Amino acid sequence: MTAPRWAAALLRRLSRATGAEADVLLGDLEEAHRARVARRGGVVATLLTTLETMDITLMLIGRLRILRVAVSWIDLKLAFRMMLRYPVLTLVSSGSLALAIAIGAAAFAFISLFLWPRMPLPDGDEIVIVQHHDRAASQPESRVIADFLRWRGGTTTLTDVAAGRDMARNLLMGDGLVEPISVAEVTASTFAMTRVAPILGRTLTDADASAAAPPVVMIGERIWRDRFGADPGFLGRTVLISDVPTAVVGVMPAAFRFPSIHEVWQPLKISVSAVQPRAGIGVSIWARMRPGVTPERANAELAVLSAQHAAAWPATHASLVAGVQPATWSEMNDPEERGLLASMNGVIALMVLLVSGNVALLMFARAATRESEIVVRTALGASRARLIGQFVAEASVLSFLAAIAGLAIAQRVMHWGLTAFVLDANGGQLLPFWITSTLPPMSIAYGVGLAIAATLVTGILPAMKMTRGVSSRLRETTAGGGGLKFGGIWTVLIVAQIAVTATFPAIAFIVKTAAWRSEARQIGVPTNRYLTAELSSASEMTEARFEAAVRRVREDLAATSGIARVALADRLPLMWNGHHMIEVETGGEGPTDETLVGAHLVSTAAVEPDFFAAFDALPIAGRLLVHADNADVARVAVVNESFVRNVLGGRSAIGRRLKYRSSSNGGQLIPQQQWIEIVGVVRDLGMGAPPKDAGIYLPLNLHAVSSVRIAGLVTGDMTAATNALRASAAKADAALRIGDVQTLAAVTANGVKTINYVVAAIGMVSVAALVLALSGLYAVMSFAVSRRTREIGIRVALGSPRSRVVVTILRRPLIQLTLGSVFGALLTIGLSRLMELPVGFSLGLIAVGPIIFAVCLLACIVPARRALRVDPIAALRAE
Amino acid sequence: MTKTSAAATLAEFELMVLVAAMRLDDDAHAVSIAADISERTGRIVRRANVYTTLQRLEDKGLLTTALGDPRPERGGKPRRVVTPTPDGVAAVRATMTAIHAMTHGVKI
Numbered sequence: 001m002t003a004p005r006w007a008a009a010l011l012r013r014l015s016r017a018t019g020a021e022a023d024v025l026l027g028d029l030e031e032a033h034r035a036r037v038a039r040r041g042g043v044v045a046t047l048l049t050t051l052e053t054m055d056i057t058l059m060l061i062g063r064l065r066i067l068r069v070a071v072s073w074i075d076l077k078l079a080f081r082m083m084l085r086y087p088v089l090t091l092v093s094s095g096s097l098a099l100a101i102a103i104g105a106a107a108f109a110f111i112s113l114f115l116w117p118r119m120p121l122p123d124g125d126e127i128v129i130v131q132h133h134d135r136a137a138s139q140p141e142s143r144v145i146a147d148f149l150r151w152r153g154g155t156t157t158l159t160d161v162a163a164g165r166d167m168a169r170n171l172l173m174g175d176g177l178v179e180p181i182s183v184a185e186v187t188a189s190t191f192a193m194t195r196v197a198p199i200l201g202r203t204l205t206d207a208d209a210s211a212a213a214p215p216v217v218m219i220g221e222r223i224w225r226d227r228f229g230a231d232p233g234f235l236g237r238t239v240l241i242s243d244v245p246t247a248v249v250g251v252m253p254a255a256f257r258f259p260s261i262h263e264v265w266q267p268l269k270i271s272v273s274a275v276q277p278r279a280g281i282g283v284s285i286w287a288r289m290r291p292g293v294t295p296e297r298a299n300a301e302l303a304v305l306s307a308q309h310a311a312a313w314p315a316t317h318a319s320l321v322a323g324v325q326p327a328t329w330s331e332m333n334d335p336e337e338r339g340l341l342a343s344m345n346g347v348i349a350l351m352v353l354l355v356s357g358n359v360a361l362l363m364f365a366r367a368a369t370r371e372s373e374i375v376v377r378t379a380l381g382a383s384r385a386r387l388i389g390q391f392v393a394e395a396s397v398l399s400f401l402a403a404i405a406g407l408a409i410a411q412r413v414m415h416w417g418l419t420a421f422v423l424d425a426n427g428g429q430l431l432p433f434w435i436t437s438t439l440p441p442m443s444i445a446y447g448v449g450l451a452i453a454a455t456l457v458t459g460i461l462p463a464m465k466m467t468r469g470v471s472s473r474l475r476e477t478t479a480g481g482g483g484l485k486f487g488g489i490w491t492v493l494i495v496a497q498i499a500v501t502a503t504f505p506a507i508a509f510i511v512k513t514a515a516w517r518s519e520a521r522q523i524g525v526p527t528n529r530y531l532t533a534e535l536s537s538a539s540e541m542t543e544a545r546f547e548a549a550v551r552r553v554r555e556d557l558a559a560t561s562g563i564a565r566v567a568l569a570d571r572l573p574l575m576w577n578g579h580h581m582i583e584v585e586t587g588g589e590g591p592t593d594e595t596l597v598g599a600h601l602v603s604t605a606a607v608e609p610d611f612f613a614a615f616d617a618l619p620i621a622g623r624l625l626v627h628a629d630n631a632d633v634a635r636v637a638v639v640n641e642s643f644v645r646n647v648l649g650g651r652s653a654i655g656r657r658l659k660y661r662s663s664s665n666g667g668q669l670i671p672q673q674q675w676i677e678i679v680g681v682v683r684d685l686g687m688g689a690p691p692k693d694a695g696i697y698l699p700l701n702l703h704a705v706s707s708v709r710i711a712g713l714v715t716g717d718m719t720a721a722t723n724a725l726r727a728s729a730a731k732a733d734a735a736l737r738i739g740d741v742q743t744l745a746a747v748t749a750n751g752v753k754t755i756n757y758v759v760a761a762i763g764m765v766s767v768a769a770l771v772l773a774l775s776g777l778y779a780v781m782s783f784a785v786s787r788r789t790r791e792i793g794i795r796v797a798l799g800s801p802r803s804r805v806v807v808t809i810l811r812r813p814l815i816q817l818t819l820g821s822v823f824g825a826l827l828t829i830g831l832s833r834l835m836e837l838p839v840g841f842s843l844g845l846i847a848v849g850p851i852i853f854a855v856c857l858l859a860c861i862v863p864a865r866r867a868l869r870v871d872p873i874a875a876l877r878a879e
Numbered sequence: 880m881t882k883t884s885a886a887a888t889l890a891e892f893e894l895m896v897l898v899a900a901m902r903l904d905d906d907a908h909a910v911s912i913a914a915d916i917s918e919r920t921g922r923i924v925r926r927a928n929v930y931t932t933l934q935r936l937e938d939k940g941l942l943t944t945a946l947g948d949p950r951p952e953r954g955g956k957p958r959r960v961v962t963p964t965p966d967g968v969a970a971v972r973a974t975m976t977a978i979h980a981m982t983h984g985v986k987i
Binding site: 021023024025026027028030031032034035052055056058059 | 910914946950953956957
């Protein structure tokens with residue numbers, strides 16, 4: 001492994017400029033890097049070498065003649081004084097940079113978490129998963145207990161080899177409450193491999209895994225605290241795990257959820273004498289690579305060992321080969337998607353550079369007002385390096401403050417982002433334990449790197465421009481002209497910023513309307529009084545046992561006082577039901593899918609007959625579902641009013657037949673390619689996503705599903721009802737899993753909360769975009785006024801009305817504002833079209849444009865007032 | 880009262896760099912000096928600081944440097960080997976004497 005190539009190129013270039021010996025510096029870098037690789041592994045070594053290269057680079061820059069005069073304390077003191085003297089400018093500049101750094105660091109952290117996850121365990125990079133692959137069948141193989149037993153003593157490249165599997169079980173607390181849990185059944189070596197000690201008690205041992213050993217369990221700190229009140233005398237107590245009394249022997253720290261989301265660990269019991277090659281239960285094998293071993297070396301050894309196994313067990317292992325992979329897995333495996341996501345870093349870095357350019361423009365505009373000072377200091381003997389040092393000091397103070405604020409914001413954004421992700425994409429389930437909301441060190445380093453880049457752009461660029469050819473400008477200035485020019489590239493930049501600024505509120509509004517729609521949905525019943533839960537079968541349950549257990553819970557709940565009506569369905573009202581493609585026999589008149597003529601998109605729910613009564617839904621036409629409809633394959637259906645309106649165009653539904661397209665992804669519940677008769681119509685009960693809420697209710701077949709939702713109307717105390725539901729589930733069958741216990745109102749609330757997170761994020765970006773546009777405009781105006789003070793003076797002296805002076809000054813920003821607003825409006829219309837929003841709606845959004853226009857105009861007021869206050873005599877005398 | 884010699888005294892980091900160079904003898908170069916200081920003092924040593932200090936000590940005539948042979952563990956690149964001059968050794972001695980004189984009799 002060598003030092004990064006870019007580091008070598010950078011050092012060579014700088015060494016040429018400073019007279020340093022590039023070969024010696026690179027040799028030192030190489031030597032130190034190799035020592036680090038041997039001691040701390042490749043990834044850490046590369047990070048440290050990168051930081052060291054930056055450090056040495058800064059040292060070499062310091063040696064450059066141009067910066068020989070280093071930034072002194074006096075420069076920093078002056079910089080602070082300048083910041084206090086121009087508070088608005090300081091606020092705008094550091095605020096823009098802080099937002100840019102925050103977005104950059106948070107995006108980098110998110111991208112790193114999902115593309116390059118790392119195991120947060122001691123020397124976690126050494127932990128790998130050993131996977132077997134059948135080359136002939138081209139599929140992975142998990143029945144590898146025999147292979148594990150051969151390797152468990154370790155190999156020359158791997159140590160602490162462990163095995164385990166994931167089991168779905170129920171944890172019954174002492175108070176009668178049941179919690180569905182993912183149990184990791186693991187070998188004792190797992191804890192030696194992960195090098196994490198329990199906070200209480202002991203880890204599992206090999207003796208626990210023997211067939212005769214009493215059942216034991218280790219639990220996570222979160223369960224210990226939340227469910228057992230962090231009782232220190234908890235060890236040795238018995239809990240019921242899927243009906244089996246099990247003694248608790250240890251508590252693991254909350255941050256440890258190995259192998260991914262697990263908080264309960266039990267011994268993996270293997271009957272060694274009965275193990276046959278490539279037979280028995282499926283397991284995962286993990287191991288720790290010995291120090292200094294690379295994945296390539298481990299794979300080379302495993303290839304040899306696989307060949308030995310193939311020779312020993314030719315019938316089963318001839319085409320089986322093992323290899324190591326990181327024990328963390330990425331959520332994203334498609335190389336194209338990964339490349340796209342990684343390139344986002346580049347886009348964000350570019351955005352930070354653009355922001356820095358904007359701030360550089362501001363600094364430049366301010367520096368332009370100090371041109372005389374610079375000229376005088378040069379005349380008095382100040383070197384160019386001295387003047388540049390002053391600018392860099394000012395920029396570094398700004399960037400420093402921005403970096404601190406930016407990283408704090410990024411940390412907050414990470415927290416928000418992951419919470420939204422857990423709520424939305426992950427359905428409230430825990431994320432793998434390597435995904436945490438703490439800003440990783442790499443992303444802090446990235447944020448600091450962005451701040452350094454910002455310092456260079458905002459400090460050195462204006463300084464170089466201001467101090468170039470000062471002597472010739474001294475002559476020009478005294479002759480009455482100005483030497484500084486204002487580049488057209490900034491105009492394009494500002495127009496683009498205004499356009500984007502005008503579009504962001506529209507995006508936020510479009511997203512927010514989804515939340516409003518969800519909040520506004522009424523289904524004619526008090527949703528906060530309905531208690532709901534998901535009942536699902538554990539790994540070892542048969543279909544009949546599951547059906548019997550669910551029926552027992554239903555009857556038990558119906559008999560509970562304080563609960564009026566109980567219903568069973570695969571999806572309850574207001575839940576996302578998915579869309580399915582159907583055909584209607586006699587042809588509907590409503591909107592059809594453009595690519596499939598005669599087909600309609602509808603939502604489907606499978607319900608028991610008591611569902612409609614539980615939600616106060618009477619038949620509008622025909623009849624409701626009855627128990628007699630319940631067959632292996634659905635023959636009849638009830639539809640909702642939206643279906644009649646949108647699919648049938650208001651015509652009578654009863655007796656009409658419909659058929660699901662075979663391409664529909666409906667699982668077991670949706671009958672494929674078979675006619676179903678509509679027997680009744682009910683009112684809308686919150687199906688699908690509005691406005692596409694046409695829905696079909698089919699009879700629910702309990703023995704064809706592995707999970708079902710139960711709902712009950714609570715007339716008494718909600719907490720008592722919740723406890724009764726959990727207790728009923730525990731009593732019905734110890735293997736029945738109960739989850740998502742919440743009110744029906746909470747189902748909507750979670751979705752709305754997620755949307756609000758997204759709206760808040762877009763809102764933040766909108767504010768950032770607005771601040772950027774304002775700072776750009778302010779800079780342009782300030783610059784224009786400072787450069788044209790003399791011209792304004794002459795115009796006013798010659799009797800030009802003040803209004804005309806203002807128009808002259810405002811012409812350029814007004815053109816930019818108008819262009820920006822027009823482009824913004826076009827973007828908004830495009831977006832509205834894309835989201836299929838009505839024309840009136842997009843016109844409403846364009847109304848945001850003038851508001852942005854007016855706000856941006858405010859940024860021009862301060863410099864315009866300054867222009868009007870110019871005293872003609874003073875302006876002429878000043879030159 | 881003990882008299883100190885007329886030789887130049889050194890700042891703390893300069894003293895460490897020179898002492899490390901004396902100890903490492905023929906193996907004294909920026910990487911080994913930084914590692915030696917880090918190992919013995921437990922401090923995080925920035926190699927950029929070592930380069931700057933070596934440059935300053937060479938400018939003061941307290942050490943000399945010479946290019947070594949190319950080495951495979953350095954990707955075939957040479958080291959710049961550091962040798963303290965007699966003035967450098969005298970400066971170390973003077974600094975140490977001054978430190979001993981100041982700390983003598985003081986309970987630390």
